[in-house]
Amino acid sequence: MPRGDLLGSLEYIVLLALVRLGPDAYGMTVRREIETRVGRNLSIGAVYATLDRLEAKGYVSSIVGEPTATRGGRAKRHFRIEVAGQRALKASEDAIRSMSAGLKRRWENA
Amino acid sequence: MPRGDLLGSLEYIVLLALVRLGPDAYGMTVRREIETRVGRNLSIGAVYATLDRLEAKGYVSSIVGEPTATRGGRAKRHFRIEVAGQRALKASEDAIRSMSAGLKRRWENA
DNA sequence: GAATTGTTCTACTCGGCAGAACAAATCGCG
DNA sequence: CGCGATTTGTTCTGCCGAGTAGAACAATTC
Structure with a gap:
């Protein structure tokens, strides 16, 4: 199991x-959403592989x-983000934010 | 080779x-930077694995x-981000930004 | 039965991870 | 003042999880 788990x-x-x-x-x-x-x-x-993995981690849940x-309108498997998933999302956001904080300067001139 | 290549x-x-x-x-x-x-x-x-991979892609370069x-101050292998790497970085940033644009609302109350 | 919408399965490659092994430099003690 | 101990840094080994494509399958209406 990874340590930080992003x-x-x-x-x-x-x-x-x-x-x-x-x-x-x-x-x-x-x-479709991601593609567009x-x-x-x-x-x-x-x-689906990703969705299944997220579900296994308890980050999302699904119901048909x-x-x-x-x-062709067959039953859909609906996915919903869970609290743990929102925490994980925020954690990743924070990680990115803390790494990119105050980088605009160095960033532009290259 | 992947299509979108994030x-x-x-x-x-x-x-x-x-x-x-x-x-x-x-x-x-x-x-150290990432850890802190x-x-x-x-x-x-x-x-190092990540750095090597990035170098193989032409995103960074290294010189000893x-x-x-x-x-113990032995020779260091210095890494520098290349133009292609900056493009890749921006592309990933944009991908995230476009997915999270205007999400604050839905986001807070959960 | 054909067309349409949606999910699952198969098989593979690449990214991520930990920790040991290795390398090269200086420090310190006899 | 020489050579092992210590420190800083990189490479190697082995494994597992994430990402990918596309075919197969399922269920519904036309």
């Missing part, structure tokens, strides 16, 4: 997507909903 | 440490300097 980069992005999507968060929408926002096209397998009455 | 989480932190340390950046100082700033104790192996006349 989030992986995809884990981080996925958690943010969950916050952003709220109740509409499930595999496909998470993927970040401009990064990732495989659906990567998304009811099928919808639209063509 | 940085790993440690890669990100290490690059920031390089910017922060400037000419004083080498294995031991990078480690982020409060995460990581092994020296992890640091002269030994110093202090006890």
Whole structure:
């Protein structure tokens, strides 16, 4: 087990997507959200793998909903960020913030 | 080769440490900087592994300097962030920013 | 049965981690 | 004043978890 335990980069992005999507968060929408926002096209397998890992850590939870009455509208597995996940998210944010604090100066002229 | 190619989480932190340390950046100082700033104790192996990977990608470069006349002051391997590395850093920053833009609201009450 | 929306499975590579081993310099004691 | 002890620094070994792509599978409506 790692010591500091920060989030992986995809884990981080996925958690943010969950916050952003709220109740509409499930595999496909998470993927779409990231692709359109970040401009990064990732495989659906990567998304679910990450989601599963986050769930195993207790950072997110999932429940399967009811099928919808639209063509192909099968039951979705909805994901929600848990308290532990929010803590992890903040921890990673803080780590980044503390490393980049007061760097603008050195940063611009290069 | 991955499509979007964002940085790993440690890669990100290490690059920031390089910017922060400037000419004083080498294995031991990078480690110390991260440990004190982020409060995460990581092994020296992890640091060098990351640094080597970043160098292989052309994101950083390294040169070995002269030994110093202090006890145990053997030659250091200095690391410097390259232009490609700065681009990668900005790209990751942007990815995070675009995902977290306008999230404060939803964020606080949970 | 065809098309559509969504999830799971398979197989692989790369990133992250710890700690020991190794290397090169100075210090200190006889 | 020489050679082992100490200090600073890097490389090596081995492992496990994260990330990736794409095919397979499932369930629903047209």
